[in-house]
Amino acid sequence: MDPMNFSRRNFFALAAASATEFRALMAQDRAKVGMNVLSTRPEDLEMPLSGFSDYITPIEHFFVRTHVYVPTVNLNEWRLSIDGEVATPLTLTMDDVKKLPAVELVSVVECAGNGRGFIDPPVPGLQWTNGSVGNAIWRGVRLADVLKRAGIKDSGKEILFNGADVPLGAMQDFRRSIPVKKALDQNTLLAYEMNGVTLPVKHGFPLRVVAPGWASDSWVKWLTNITVLDKEFDGFWMKNAYRKPDHPIAPGSAMPPEKMIPVTSLRVKSVIARPVDGATVRLGEEVNVQGVAWSGDKGPIASVDVSSDGGRTWKPADLDPRKSQFGWRLWGFSFRPDRESYYNVMARATDASGDSQPFTQEWNPSGYGWNVVQRVGVNVVESPQTTMQGSMIIPAQQSIPAGPYKDACLTCHEEDVIRQQRLTRAQWDREITKMTNWGAPVKPENRDSILNYLVQQFGPRPR
Ligand SMILES: Nc1nc2c(c(=O)[nH]1)N[C@H]1C(S)=C(S)[C@@H](COP(=O)(O)O)O[C@H]1N2
Ligand SMILES: [Mo]
Numbered sequence: 001m002d003p004m005n006f007s008r009r010n011f012f013a014l015a016a017a018s019a020t021e022f023r024a025l026m027a028q029d030r031a032k033v034g035m036n037v038l039s040t041r042p043e044d045l046e047m048p049l050s051g052f053s054d055y056i057t058p059i060e061h062f063f064v065r066t067h068v069y070v071p072t073v074n075l076n077e078w079r080l081s082i083d084g085e086v087a088t089p090l091t092l093t094m095d096d097v098k099k100l101p102a103v104e105l106v107s108v109v110e111c112a113g114n115g116r117g118f119i120d121p122p123v124p125g126l127q128w129t130n131g132s133v134g135n136a137i138w139r140g141v142r143l144a145d146v147l148k149r150a151g152i153k154d155s156g157k158e159i160l161f162n163g164a165d166v167p168l169g170a171m172q173d174f175r176r177s178i179p180v181k182k183a184l185d186q187n188t189l190l191a192y193e194m195n196g197v198t199l200p201v202k203h204g205f206p207l208r209v210v211a212p213g214w215a216s217d218s219w220v221k222w223l224t225n226i227t228v229l230d231k232e233f234d235g236f237w238m239k240n241a242y243r244k245p246d247h248p249i250a251p252g253s254a255m256p257p258e259k260m261i262p263v264t265s266l267r268v269k270s271v272i273a274r275p276v277d278g279a280t281v282r283l284g285e286e287v288n289v290q291g292v293a294w295s296g297d298k299g300p301i302a303s304v305d306v307s308s309d310g311g312r313t314w315k316p317a318d319l320d321p322r323k324s325q326f327g328w329r330l331w332g333f334s335f336r337p338d339r340e341s342y343y344n345v346m347a348r349a350t351d352a353s354g355d356s357q358p359f360t361q362e363w364n365p366s367g368y369g370w371n372v373v374q375r376v377g378v379n380v381v382e383s384p385q386t387t388m389q390g391s392m393i394i395p396a397q398q399s400i401p402a403g404p405y406k407d408a409c410l411t412c413h414e415e416d417v418i419r420q421q422r423l424t425r426a427q428w429d430r431e432i433t434k435m436t437n438w439g440a441p442v443k444p445e446n447r448d449s450i451l452n453y454l455v456q457q458f459g460p461r462p463r
Pocket of ligand 1: 062063064065066067068109110111112162163164165174202203204216217218219220221222
């Protein structure tokens, strides 16, 4: 299998579909600004910390997560099909969809892997820090209304979604299913607008699933097919990816996917937008701590507490009046340091069920669900010199030697996704197997040298 042929095939498929319309659609999207680029191709973009000062995240700061390249969708040809365990299979145009009652809601969308970059020992995957999350206004129709028109049979248990994106190489198509109960929830939508504009191409034009309170792997973009199944979908993206143990396991150990449970609800969490870690403040000035908090199925944010002394004492933050069941809540807290010192500022959110953020994370093999209490250091001094900026550092691009590694690993994506990893030999060995299964042309006689190179260049962090 030659992955160049695969990527070329995808490229020509795109080009042939309607290059002009695609370019026009992309041009109508707001350009992304100031994002952390985790992968250029397929595109994965992280929102900077400053984005946590907005109640509604502007599209130019909204994170992007794509497993493969963004597909072209021509609205005139686009159809939504509903089939499987239904009384009446349907094929809908966008006009048909828009005839159903329109519903609008504010909801956080957060990637299950948000915060993976903090997990220790490190695990493979995009090394997100805080910003694979955003809060948007979604407008669309209730999935329940669409399903009612088709009529779910008694045998229908799970709703499977597929989008127009095309897999790379031999990887499986990105498809996800959710239980009927979640699908029929009145807040589960099929959205065609985001923040008052047509759903942008990168966010799933023309239609995407909105599953409020759940991690965004279930929020399928570029939706084209809904299939009612009599059981959970058994493809790779349900049975291998997006699963975690249902109990703590030893850090660094592996667990077979069938022993793990699917990622569903988000966990209560808060992020400090400012001050940034390492900021310097003049003695006598107020320190304004500000951020957002959100939660999942267990109920909205009830309170956020802030500590300025490393967790010894806590005081409640002020909550912004703007709130909704699934949106995030802005909060603020000020204190006036009374001496020169390094202040460890922490924020801890609690949801309506009484769940609070943990102080240490239960490790899991794919690094899902990070919600540890965040800490930022604030240096209070008489006369400040400079302000440090805290941000994730991806080492600068080095020149990549021609050879088996380049040929096998740098066709579908760039080296950026590889460079951010810090993995053991065993973890790199599993990554090579995963990529080989997806069609990476790793010749058996080169496998060892590729593995050695990866371990040498991108091995575990020194302890
Ligand atoms: N069709 C399709 N839908 C998808 C994905 C994808 O790769 N293909 N990625 C999912 C994941 S893992 C995330 S985190 C969200 C990201 O949504 P966003 O790019 O609009 O922020 O889309 C989800 N929906
Ligand atoms: Mo995700």
